[in-house]
Amino acid sequence: MFRRFHRSIAALGVLLTLWPIPGAATLQEDLAGLGNGSFATRMAAVTRLGASGAGAVVPALQALLDGRLHRRLADDRVVVAEERGSVLILTDPLTGAELAQTTPDAVDKIRINNRLRTLIRATLGGLTLRSPDxxxxxxxxxxxxxxxxxxxxxxxxxxxxxxxxxxxxxxxxxxxxxxxxxxxxxxxxxxxxxxxxxxxxxxxxxxxxxxxxxxxxxxxxxxxxxxxxxxxxxxxxxxxxxxxxMNGVGNLFQGLSLGSVLLLAAVGLAITFGVMGVINMAHGELVMLGAYTTFLVQELFRNHFPDAFGWSLALAVPLAFLVSGLFGVAMERGVIRFLYGRPLETLLATWGLSLMLQQLVRSLFGPTNQEVGNPAWMSGAIETAQGLVLTWNRIAIILFALAVIAGLALILRHTPLGLQMRAVTQNRPMAAAMGIRTGWVDALTFGLGSGIAGVAGVALSQIDNVSPNLGQAYIIDSFMVVVFGGVGNLWGTLLGAFSLGIVNKLLEPVAGAVLGKILVLVGIILFIQKRPRGLFALRGRAVEA
Amino acid sequence: MTTAAHRPDDTILYLDAISVSFDGFKALDGLSFYVRRGELRAIIGPNGAGKTTMMDVVTGKTHPDIGQVIFADRVDLTRLDEARIANLGIGRKFQKPTVFETQTVFDNLELALAGDRGLWAALFFRLDPAQRQRIDQVLETVRLTDHRHRLAGHLSHGQKQWLEIGMLLMQNPQLLLVDEPVAGMTDEETQRTAQMLKEIARSRSVVVVEHDMAFVKSLDCRVTVLHEGAVLAEGSLATIQANERVIEVYLGR
Amino acid sequence: MTTRHHLPGFLTGDRGGLVLLTLVLGAALLVPAGNLLLAESHPLHVPTYLVGLLGKYLAFALLALAVDLIWGFAGILSLGHGAFFALGGYAMGMYLMRQIGARGVYGHPVLPDFMVFLDWQQLPWYWYGFDLFPVALLMVFLVPGALALVFGWFAFRSRVSGVYLSIITQAMTYALLLAFFRNDMGFGGNNGLTDFKDLLGFDLQADATRAALFSATALALAGGYLLCRFITASKLGRVLRAIRDAESRTRFLGYRVEHYKLFVFVVSAMLAGLAGALYVPQVGIINPGEFSPANSIEIIIWVAVGGRGTLFGAVLGALLVNYGKTWFTGALPEAWLYLLGGLFIGVTLFLPRGVVGLLVGRRRDLEGSP
Incomplete structure (x- = not known):
């Protein structure tokens, strides 16, 4: 807090020097008093400087507080000294005008004690209370x-x-x-x-x-x-x-934030697992590909359009969707479609794909973390008087996650692809009989789920390390969300993600981060016993063979 | 109409006001009927009438919201699980033939053989001559003697249906529930199956759910018509076919 | 084949198994002999590092056997079997830690080094008794078995099956991974347990001890095979396969499916625990990394490569894949993950019955994937 106070006052110095200086001569006298040996004299000088009400004394007092105010041995003049290499630049404390360059042994630092420090702060406070800004x-x-x-x-x-x-x-x-x-x-x-x-x-x-x-x-x-x-x-x-x-609200926010991350990571899975019944263990790697796409887009911006860096994410989102989506379609056409109806085999084959994708990225980009930046508009935070801090990047991710799920709901409900997807899910032979190219729909559905994984990667790149292991960190949590929320239901995924996020964050202060996570995992394992098909399971009547 | 009020003493199965709903849809709505010992009974009704759900309730796959299922005048089945109910003497044949496809016909029947279903009994099981003879007998009944060493997965559709019926016979149940046994069978297979079921019903009660009216006719037994989760009519096939409401909702004019 | 008549019933006709048993038991004798009796210059001398490496492979083979028992025969795809392996390993590791005694870096007579380092004053209660080999050996079976019993009881009772079961077993091992990383769990945290000195009084660095450990592992593998073969060849084994292929039908025949699954799951977990216990003294360390979900999935590919549902196939697969891993991570480290990933895809797509399926051909069409 004080650091910020200092910084802003120093920044204001330039502005303050433009104020009219009443009785500049007296100010110079009082300033000289600061160079006096006795603390009592210095305190009196500070008080008088403060009483003058002149804005110009602010940088001088600030310099005193920061230990930059010196007495020139040659003429006892009080100056501000800034180190630049081996020389000192001396400036006038009131006007800021450069006086001379000298060596460090030509000046003597004006020392302050605690009482003086308190007084200076109070005086600075009084002075700036009258500032026009x-x-x-x-x-x-x-x-x-x-x-x-x-x-x-x-x-x-x-x-x-x-x-x-x-x-x-x-x-x-x-x-x-x-x-x-x-x-x-x-x-x-x-x-x-x-x-x-x-x-x-x-x-x-x-x-x-x-x-x-x-x-x-x-x-x-x-x-x-x-x-x-x-x-x-x-x-x-x-x-x-x-x-x-407020603490509760803060935890809630943390929980929402974690929940939105989980939601982003899991919603693509909810489509591939929920709608198609495909366990895609390479889902995390599709998320990782999205993050690396962000990295590449940002590199492009850094090298060619540094001014437009704030827009890099706007390009990264559709591009990541395309990259991961195309990988997804390729996976579906190349491997997964041969394994429909054999979920355990699909699980193993996609695990193989995930290993290969990890190694591919490791070979291309190296095993280390890549530098992905936050655009300016995402840094900073909202702070309330009660001490609640809501960082912008977290807020942005919450909103983004909600937007993604809303967009997805629209696609599923209102587009021809969505209609065909639902038709194929509910009755494949009938859909095929009606002329729907089920294979094509499968590929597009898988591509959609994978593309969303890529989009999630863009968001995750803003808050997490972008490395080949990025996907592995999220895959288990995403599965937990889908399983907890119930398969084949976007609402379930939404609710599952946010409740897991919030429960996690509420447990953290009580149990610690790791133990909290373990408790959540154990909780889900127990929950599955009670409701093996998740929160929003549909109860069927058909007897499975 | 038969009602609970005057059911005879020799009931083997008695469903009393069973209701089941799935996500708001009432699959069974106060269903009540009874089956007597040694009776062969056909259940018919349009799709969604609750035929399969009724079987699920009796065999413990689905637990009803309200109502009781009394077996052999003493046990309420609604709180028991499938294995317990099966061991009480109720066998079930699925609509789609379900046999253990990677095992031989003989092994399928051996698995169904009535006896101790416990772990240790299974671990140290040895087939004795009497049991072997029993398996041979059933193989004969379901006409699979020549196929005993084939994998069940390699049988034809009709043979799988018979193998499944054979497995039910090995269980030696008092009550047999059979779901659409002749779906997808040739006419000849259908006739053979009707023969088989009638033979079986000589020594035990059999409830058959069926769509095929010709097959129901060849069973020549009492018929219950389900509609919207409740009994619409009951009686001989002739009475049913004359019933105005049955014609309206199911048979068509 | 006159010997066939002297075999126990459950081994009749198991040609692959008999070959395997012969090889494993032969190795149990010949490998130590080649190491201890032949001079280093002798062409058939088995270097000590190789004894350790082969011993490690055999421990993995036992683990693969455990996984095949539940996956190949009962259709339970556990993605958390590494956890049982690691728990067995930790039980053995705890015994080995206690054997160090006052010879640790800090020289504390009772507390292992990491506890002294954490400034602990006394041994946690769950470390009591691990200084006694029989207790530790019991725990090697009991701890994984108990976890499998509790976990399986919950899961099978409420009929969690298929991919759901796979996912929660993965969550189980992940939760344990996180837990064992914590220092205050009392299992050495990140670093795990290591710097072992001796086992039953024998120096772990000595060639003879290593050779003996190898033989013990080979015998355990043979024993594990016989147990699994006995189970799967019995009627219980046929019930398991019935459950794998048509669970509902099995239930309606009156079998308590959950009891059967639980039984075989617990047996399998105990075998995995034994494998872990044999693995730890041979590699000299056990750390939480063994709980990582990736490890558990790797076991599955051993079994799939060899051929699920054929016990000797699982053993063969474990040996093949691990030999491949050793070779590739040495010669072409970059290529190993591509190859492993390719194995997962290739085997599931083109070789559902594994290498054994190739060898045996289509003559026996048992135990295909459902």
């Missing part, structure tokens, strides 16, 4: 919340009155309440502060309230004021309750 003010308000320097209370109160931006206003209100609660003061004000804080919630607020609500080893409250203590305890309970909820 709302983003800066927001950052500053958050900094004040953390620093809890009561000296800033009047400033904060002033700026709060004038603040128009709702988000900034909220952050300032929260910071003000924190200041008031954390420092001695009127009972009613502090109680109100505790209540206000509780409405915000979050880890930080929880820590703050917990401090006030804490008790001594003998059970008496550490806080002297009983009313404040009571308000803090009540607030803490509220915040913790909400945090638990």
């Amino acid at each position: 709302p983003a800066q003010r927001l950052v500053a308000a958050q900094a004040v919340f953390k620093g809890r320097d009561f000296d800033l209370e009047p400033t904060l109160r002033q700026v709060l009155e004038r603040e128009a931006e709702p988000a900034v206003k909220a952050a300032m209100t929260k910071a003000l309440a924190a200041l008031r609660l954390a420092n001695p003061g009127e009972s009613a004000v502090r109680v109100a502060a505790a209540t206000t804080l509780a409405t915000f919630g979050g880890q930080e607020v929880r820590a703050l309230l917990a401090e006030v609500a804490a008790t001594n080893p003998d059970g008496t409250p550490r806080e002297a004021d009983p009313e404040v203590h009571r308000a803090a305890v009540a607030g803490l309970a509220l915040v913790e309750e909400r945090l638990r909820l």
Whole structure:
């Protein structure tokens, strides 16, 4: 958090230097005071610099905080020194103008102690609270919340009155309440502060309230004021309750995210296994081919259209569908069609295909991981005040998975291929008698399932290592999803994937990642005993021979 | 119509208000009828009338939602599994001939031979002369004596049907359920099969599900008509053929 | 063939089996002799590394036999038999670990090195008794057997069969793989159990011990063959084949299909456990990698190559494929996975009855794929 604070302030330095500098002469004097030997003098100088309210002092104070502010031995001038190779570049702390280049022994670093550091931070906070940029003010308000320097209370109160931006206003209100609660003061004000804080919630607020609500080893409250203590305890309970909820939501999100990955990996399988009854052990390798297609597309973009890199996935998706789909059709025509009605043999033959595909990719690309990048729009995250972090790539994958399954449902329901597929599944001889080329439909169905595996590979390449073993990592989980959800039912696959993902993630904090996974596997093994045909099994009446 | 209220003492099988539904579809809807000891009974009805489901319920493949199946006046079959029911003395012949195709005709019959079905008995089993004689007898009955060492998979369709009937005879059941035994048979095979079933019915009860009216006629027995999972009519073939409702839903005008 | 009359009934007519038994028992005598009695310069001298390699093959052959018993005869395609093999191996490994005693790197009198390294204070309860060979030997059978019993009871009772069963057996071995990778399971985690010193007081590095292990493996293979042959030639074997070909029909004949499947599954798991126990001292290590699903599927191809449903075919297949693997991974490592993959495809497409099917021809049309 602080790192980000520093960075944004440093970035703002350029902008701030354009501000009019009131009484530049006095500022220079105060700045010189920073070079003074005694900490007391330096603290006074920092306070005066802060009181000036001038934006120009921000980079200077920041430099002091970062240990870049130096005193030039020759003339005692306070300068910012940046190392560049073996020389130091000296610049003016207020204007940023380059003064000279020198050697490291020509300057003396201005040291700060902890008290000074706290003061600088608070001062920086006060200064940026008045910044014209709302983003800066927001950052500053958050900094004040953390620093809890009561000296800033009047400033904060002033700026709060004038603040128009709702988000900034909220952050300032929260910071003000924190200041008031954390420092001695009127009972009613502090109680109100505790209540206000509780409405915000979050880890930080929880820590703050917990401090006030804490008790001594003998059970008496550490806080002297009983009313404040009571308000803090009540607030803490509220915040913790909400945090638990948020934690649950966070786990749920993780679960959804894992579920969507499982869904993508399994939905192609749901077609080949569910609709055609073909156990395709090479399904994972078709996913892997999709991931490698993404890699190749990205290489192409990197080398030829680096500016359009953000669009690489838009090309990778259809291409991966084609590549894996064609491999799938070739597999079906070349091997699988000779094995219909012999599921165990199909399983073995496709396992053979999977070994060959792995080795093929290993021979072509090597056994190591390939670099696949996230486009810019997929990096970053949504963060809520309560501390919930939802990363964009995960969100994108959830949406993508849902889109894929929706598209698939449309294909199955509303296209001629979908109709023929269902016809062939339900009654092959009758479909054939009606002039449907069943062999052709088989090949296309298998191609569709395989193509979707390729598309899944594009998505997985965004969150996982792209290596020849990529497919192996998902094949067992995908089978579990299909078996759990029930064969031949997209709804079952959807529900199976998400429930397995969520259960996995809910178990993780309790049992640990590996044990959680083992428990899920054991759970499915037991579940299959109860419902051997999965969640959404159709009960038939025909006697199988 | 026969109802549960006045069933005779010598019932071997009694279905009492059986209902079964699959995903909302009512395959059997309060089906009730009884079969007497030593009776040969034909069951007819249109597709989806519940004939096969009825057999599934009696043999334990399907458990009904409600209702009871009383066998030999004492056992409720609805909670038992297939093996237990088979060992109580109920044999079943599938619609599609199912024999053990990679084993010889003789071995097929030996597997069906009545006796201890336990693991150890199977592991240390030795065929005694009496049992061998019994197998020879059945081979004779189903006219497969000359084929005893052939693989069952190499038999003709009709011979497989007979082998399956032979296996049922080896089980020595009190009640035999036979599902469409003459489907796909030549006329001559059909006549032979009718003979066989009648012979078998001399010593035990047989229920035959059939579509082929000529075959039902040659069985010359009481007929039950199923429709939408319940009994529509029952009686001699002549009565049935005269029944207005049966003509309407099944036989056609 | 006058000797035929002196054979037990279940071996009558089993020409392939008799050839196999003769070869295996002959090897049990000749290989150690060639190693121990002949000088190294002698053309028929069997080098020690070869004794170990052949011993490993024979352990695999026993494993293949176990898989063939359930797949070839009862139609149960287990993709998790590597788990039973590994459990047997771990049971033996635990005994060998305890035999190290204070000779480990850390010199702790009781705790194996990895436990000392993890800062454990005492032996976990499930390691008790493994210092005694008879207990360990019992566990070699009992642990895989118990797992097969519980797993099979659940699976067969609720009639999970066909590919569903294959998939959950795969999930079973995968779950065990994950579990055994964990350090706190107490089986050495990632590294497994290794650095063994001796077995029943004999130095594992000594030529004589290795030769004896080879002979023991050959005898176990012969014994395993006789057991499997006895089972499959009995009426029980015919019931199993009946289940494989028409499960429903078998049920309606009054056989408790689940009992039969469970019986043969447990026997098979125990044989696999024995194979694992013989394998571990010969290769000197057991680690969680043995649980990997890929290993289990590889066993299937041994059986398929040899010819499923013919016991000696399974043995032949295991020897052929493993010899091929040794040769190819040495000479053409890149090509091995292509070849193995090709084997899976080729055998299922063109050779459903395996090499034995080729040798025997169509004379006996028993035991084809259903």
